[in-house]
Structures are given as structure tokens and as C-alpha cells.
Amino acid sequence: MMRSKVLSLVPRATGVCRHMSTATKLTTVAVDDKTGIATLTMNRPPVNGLNLDLLRDLNQSIGEVEGNKSRGLILTSSNPTIFSAGLDILEMYKPDKDRIREFWTALQDVWLALYGSSVPTAAAINGHSPAGGCLLATSCEYRVMLPKFTIGLNETKLGIVAPKWFMSSFLSVLPRREAERALNQGRMFTTEEALSIGLIDEVAISKEQALDKCAQFIGTFAKVNPLARSLTKQQLRAVELQQLENERAQDLERFLFFVNQPSVQKGLGIYLESLKKKAKN
């Protein structure tokens, strides 16, 4: 039986809640009583764009899964065709100067929490997964994807640059040569291509099957000592995690400097327009 808990969206005490949307449930966590595995579902229509509110929610949900003794975490989406469209470009285009700082800080928090999670993690990628969506998926230890979707870090195509820690997640999955080429090209891979280079681990024919396969992966740790497993994972990921912890402030300033360049703003504006035009047609 599933014990489902919808998280309350109470602003964090330290956060500025000016832009918090509290009416919508942006993530849900459901723990399977039998397996003890938590499924964290993103639910921000229309495309699970990672804005400040969704990032804060994700961080809170990952924290909850860490705290509730779940045996593993599966990340997925309530949208039938989109896992996540990546960062919400509206947060970066003509940004509010205080909010954009909170936005990037929240993104750093989510990556540190997910990449550094002590429980086994898997992504059931039930839709397109560009850029920030790919970051979330590659921060997990295992990926199962549905056919006919795309995944990748397409930043260079948008005239922006994936930060070092985006690259770390990518490099933890792909051989360096593949990762370098894909990053430079801003390449999006189809499900089949992603499987063949190892960007994903398995293909499933339905979301249900993807969730099952993720649960099976997490089940492979059933007979492994949980503390030994978690300390091993954390040691393996420590260098990348520590690097961002040490450079958080510089990383934020680098992002702000870069994103506020007139040429970057112009490019983001054009890209947003093209997305809107495409949506209308």
C-alpha cells in the first residue's frame, strides 16, 4: 500500500517569500510501505521548469526522504511527456536582482542534496529532459527512460555555459570524451542514443515499468550494509561536492556576471520568443 504525503509549501524561515507560490503542489513524496522506497514527483505545469519555488520544494522533499528512513528515492514527473524542461528561463531573463540570487542558491542546494544523497537514487525519466532536467537525472545513480524523448545538456545551443558541477554529474555517467563532445555541441540525445552511450541505464515502455525498474535497482542494495553503502557513495562523490561547497559564493557571482551580460540576455530573450512561437503553432 502506498502512503502518500503531499508536502506543505511553507517558505523556509531564511527565505524571502515574496515570490513563493503556495497554492500549487509542486512536488509530492509517496513512500511505498512494502519497499520503503520514496517516489518524488515533480508537478509544475506546463513543463516542470525549475523556478525558485520548485527548487525549494525539491530541496525540502529530498530532505524529507533523507529524514524519513526511506530505502531509496525515485525522481519522476507528473507530466506524461516532460521530465523537466530544465531551468525556468524566466528566472534568468531580465531577472530581479534579489530573486535570481535565491534562485541560483536554491539550485546549488538541490544539486548538493541530490548528488550527495545518502540513499540510493534513481530517475524514472518519463519525458524530455534538457539541461537542468538532465542535471537532475544525472545526479541520480541510475536512469530509466521512456522511448521517443530527448535528454542532454544543450546549454551551448542557448549561448550559455553549463557550470562545472553540471559537468561533474554528466562526467560521473559518461566517458570524458563523449561528455566533452556532447557538452561542446550542446547535444540532445534521443532515448535510444542515450542508452547506447550510457547516459541512461535502461529503457522502459511505460512510466509504471520505469518506476519498477528503478525500484529493482534500489532493491539491489537490499543485502548491502546501508552505512557502508552510503559512506562509499559519499566518498566517491566527495571531491565534486566539496568543490561546490568551497566555491558556492564564487559560483553564484560567476553565474550573475555571466547571465547579466547583454549578449546573454539578448540570446535568452530570442530563445524564449522561439519557444513561445513554437507553442502557438
Ligand SMILES: CCCCC/C=C\C/C=C\CCC/C=C/C(=O)SCCNC(=O)CCNC(=O)[C@H](O)C(C)(C)COP(=O)(O)OP(=O)(O)OC[C@H]1O[C@@H](n2cnc3c(N)ncnc32)[C@H](O)[C@@H]1OP(=O)(O)O
Ligand atoms: C565562463 C565561465 C562561465 C561559468 C558559468 C556560469 C554561469 C552559467 C550561466 C548560466 C547557466 C544556466 C544553465 C541553464 C540550464 C537550463 O536548464 S536552461 C533551460 C534549458 N531548457 C530548454 O532548452 C528546454 C526548452 N523547452 C523545450 O525544449 C520544450 O518546451 C520541451 C521541454 C521539449 C517541451 O515541449 P512541448 O511539450 O512542446 O512544450 P512547449 O515547448 O510548447 O512549452 C510549453 C510552455 O512552456 C514554456 N517553456 C518551455 N521550456 C521552458 C523553460 N525552460 N523555461 C521557461 N519556459 C519554458 C514555453 O515557452 C511554453 O510557454 P507558453 O505556453 O508559450 O507560455
